[in-house]
Amino acid sequence: xxxxxxxxxxxxxxxxxxxxxxxxxxxxxxxxxxxxxxxxxxxxxxxxxxxxxxxxxxxxxxxxxxxxxxxxxxxxxxxxxxxxxxxxxxxxxxxxxxxxxxxxxxxxxxxxxxxxxxxxxxxxxxxxxxxxxxxxxxxxxxxxxxxxxxxxxxxxxxxxxxxxxxxxxxxxxxxxxxxxxxxxxxxxxxxxxxxxxxxxxxxxxxxxxxxxxxxxxxxxxxxxxxxxxxxxxxxxxxxxxxxxxxxxxxxxxxxxxxxxxxxxxxxxxxxxxxxxxxxxxxxxxxxxxxxxxxxxxxxxxxxxxxxxxxxxxxxxxxxxxxxxx
Numbered sequence: 001x002x003x004x005x006x007x008x009x010x011x012x013x014x015x016x017x018x019x020x021x022x023x024x025x026x027x028x029x030x031x032x033x034x035x036x037x038x039x040x041x042x043x044x045x046x047x048x049x050x051x052x053x054x055x056x057x058x059x060x061x062x063x064x065x066x067x068x069x070x071x072x073x074x075x076x077x078x079x080x081x082x083x084x085x086x087x088x089x090x091x092x093x094x095x096x097x098x099x100x101x102x103x104x105x106x107x108x109x110x111x112x113x114x115x116x117x118x119x120x121x122x123x124x125x126x127x128x129x130x131x132x133x134x135x136x137x138x139x140x141x142x143x144x145x146x147x148x149x150x151x152x153x154x155x156x157x158x159x160x161x162x163x164x165x166x167x168x169x170x171x172x173x174x175x176x177x178x179x180x181x182x183x184x185x186x187x188x189x190x191x192x193x194x195x196x197x198x199x200x201x202x203x204x205x206x207x208x209x210x211x212x213x214x215x216x217x218x219x220x221x222x223x224x225x226x227x228x229x230x231x232x233x234x235x236x237x238x239x240x241x242x243x244x245x246x247x248x249x250x251x252x253x254x255x256x257x258x259x260x261x262x263x264x265x266x267x268x269x270x271x272x273x274x275x276x277x278x279x280x281x282x283x284x285x286x287x288x289x290x291x292x293x294x295x296x297x298x299x300x301x302x303x304x305x306x307x308x309x310x311x312x313x314x315x316x317x318x319x320x321x322x323x324x325x
Contacts, residue, residue: 181246
């Protein structure tokens, strides 16, 4: 993709969230002018506070599902990351999650259409549901419960993908769909319900690490810097996707808990609790397309990523403690 201007502009919906804030930071570093749009329902101002000093960064508090954006000047890239993404968030806001995937996607596609911009949808490995094949390649249609507890998120993303494809075929919008797997790193919320943040918070607090079910279900953890690199390479390409972005290193949840204990030097025991409904038994991406089309593979080791995340979260937990007299 050839950039149209010397100082290109990118719109990042959901830019104050965990992944979105890292993407904004990378875009600024790469010379983009960035408009970060977020309603702060799950995103946090603290995630982007360090970016406000940059002349090329601006923030608009807005719900993209409820309002169509008016942006002055040319826009090169429109990223759609606006959605509750963690289990805690989308289980608490199922309607908002579905609207972000439907009306929010439409409004951002309309922005991209009007600006002749490239549109990137941050989809998810959750579109594969509880997969019956592993690893999951992009041509696998998935095994999803449309009325289960996770359905608001799963179906919102599946609809968003379908709408993105429709705009590409019917209106000629330059689109791309990235299916993101289990991203982790600094700025994750400690109480977001994700496996890494939950285990690190529990380990740092010397609480039992709660493993749902028998712990043999698998996840594939990709450090946030690697995910952002994949998104940037995808954005600069001419490919439509979908393309999986994730680590092919598959680990059991039990093994992840053990690694977190080592990284945090915690003596917390591992405690097994009831399995979650519709919890995927396996999660591992086939990243052959990303390797071939984008020349992308994750570079940050799991051990290094966990250490960085634990160090950041320790600071967050320490700041949250009441001040001593």
